[in-house]
Amino acid sequence: MKSAKLEARRVLTLALCGAAWLALPNGAARAQAPAPATFSPPGEAAMPTGPFGDAVKLGENIFRNTPKYAPQFTGNTLSCDNCHLDGGRLANSSPMWAAYVAYPAYRSKNKKVNTFGERLQGCFRFSENGKAPPLDSAVMVALESYSFWLATNAPTGAKMAGRGYPELPKPAQPPSYQRGQVVYAQNCSLCHGADGAGTAAHGAVVFPAVWGKNSYNWGAGMSTINNAADFIQANMPLGMAGTLSAQQAWDVAAYIDSQDRPQDPRFTGSVAETRAKFHDNPLSLYGTTVNGHVLGATAQ
Ligand code: HEC
Ligand code: HEC
Incomplete structure (x- = not known):
């Protein structure tokens, strides 16, 4: 089962690599590579x-x-x-x-x-x-x-290179749902699905859900655009990490974090009040209106 999953990933990753390379504009601004980590965990x-x-x-x-x-x-x-x-x-x-x-x-x-x-x-x-x-x-x-x-042999309390997801610079233009939708269709939907639900084979998750009932909820770190952009630029598309420009990463992060997902477990009964208490920040789209729809109002 594990090898079938890995094989499916490998085939799709290879298929996508070609397509996505062609789709990337020539000379697209690349985000700076993060500092290399010097620590190796035990094998x-x-x-x-x-x-x-x-x-x-x-x-x-x-x-x-x-x-x-x-x-x-x-x-x-x-x-x-x-x-x-x-x-x-x-x-x-x-x-x-x-x-x-x-x-x-x-x-x-x-x-x-x-x-x-x-x-x-x-x-x-x-x-x-x-x-x-x-x-x-x-x-x-x-x-x-x-x-x-x-963490064997790692120094306690040290700020280790490679911790977290490398912070991306603020994008030149504000993140855009429309541009993000195009980035998603060209670079992500083959694995994560046009509906964001991911891909399963033989009952096992091959590619995880990026929105909808099987994804992270509205309280998760990944539901704020900066965290998602940081993660995506450093890790996605799988097998081609680091190829999206910072702007593309912010745009596609805004796109996936503009979709329905499970309710914030701290929900007070009112989306507006929950936004005011826990999401009062431009990096969370919870409680805002996107395409005429209030995010969080019909949480899955
Ligand atoms: C949907 C993606 C996602 C999943 C699933 C997830 N995490 Fe995380 N995790 C994040 C993000 C994003 C951050 C950093 C942002 C934040 O503070 O929330 C984080 C932060 C962390 C941190 C703090 C890292 C640090 O350096 O301080 C730990 C520890 C952690 N996760 C462990 C786990 C464990 C264990 C699980 C499974 C039970 C898990 N995570 C599942 C996305 C995820
Ligand atoms: C070749 C397949 C593939 C492509 C293309 C791909 N991903 Fe992923 N993605 C994965 C896999 C597999 C994981 C889980 C990583 C793991 O378990 O090793 C993942 C994890 C994620 C996660 C965290 C888990 C979750 O479901 O929330 C996010 C967010 C994500 N991808 C976003 C994107 C975005 C945005 C793009 C396009 C820029 C993209 N991915 C392109 C395969 C892919």
């Missing part, structure tokens, strides 16, 4: 054995296939791995080795100092559109063990 073969190794392995399984290994806390078909590529190992794809050593840290999102576990709880609630696993649950212990292991 799979170095995974420990015994009870701690079992926890690390379970954590990796949860990370790579969240709906299967943590179904009670997952409300869509996304896995952590869909946004933190290569099992949370890839630099500039918000890798877990760089995150692990950066907590506890203050977060303005919930206005308190968050432990690493509390940070993971947020990912389940918003990105996975699910429920926060209790801090002492087996799921949480496994994900923490896996991240701790990936």
Whole structure:
């Protein structure tokens, strides 16, 4: 099953590479490449054995296939791995080795100092559109063990090169839904679908949903245009990361974050009030009107 999924990805990635290269305008402004990461997490073969190794392995399984290994806390078909590529190992794809050593840290999102576990709880609630696993649950212990292991020999508290998604400069022109729609049709829809629902084969997700009921909800980091643009420019199209210009990345981010998706779990009962409380910022389109439709009003 795993190899069928990888093969489907490989074939589509190759098919798209040709088409998308041709579609890219000559001399399109490329965003600057981020600084190379100097840290390497341990290889799979170095995974420990015994009870701690079992926890690390379970954590990796949860990370790579969240709906299967943590179904009670997952409300869509996304896995952590869909946004933190290569099992949370890839630099500039918000890798877990760089995150692990950066907590506890203050977060303005919930206005308190968050432990690493509390940070993971947020990912389940918003990105996975699910429920926060209790801090002492087996799921949480496994994900923490896996991240701790990936961070073997990383310095605590250091700001590591490759952490997060590299921040893109503000675009020359404000992000445009119309231009983003064209970028999406040319560079993304082959894998993620014209309807944003992604592609499944034999019941397994091959290409994840970028909007609709199986995608991240309106409270997720990815639902703000800057986070989506940063992620997309550094990681998409799969196999051709870094080829979109900063402007194209902002435009396509605005396009996918102008579509319906699951409701913000902090919804107060009123879209306007929820926007005022949690989305009062031009980088979130929640509660704004796009094509005559109020985003969040018919959340899936
Ligand atoms: C060749 C297929 C392919 C193409 C083309 C592609 N993606 Fe992806 N995309 C993927 C895969 C596969 C993942 C999950 C990564 C993983 O699990 O390794 C992903 C993940 C994502 C995610 C995060 C997960 C989610 O569903 O929200 C977003 C957002 C995304 N892609 C946006 C885009 C955008 C925008 C484009 C076009 C600029 C694009 N992708 C082009 C295959 C593709
Ligand atoms: C839809 C994409 C998406 C999915 C799925 C997702 N994340 Fe994230 N994650 C993000 C984005 C975007 C950020 C950074 C922006 C923010 O602060 O929300 C982030 C941030 C993080 C951070 C903080 C990184 C740092 O350096 O401080 C951790 C840890 C994390 N995610 C873990 C997870 C885990 C574990 C899962 C699965 C249970 C998961 N994420 C699922 C998109 C996603």
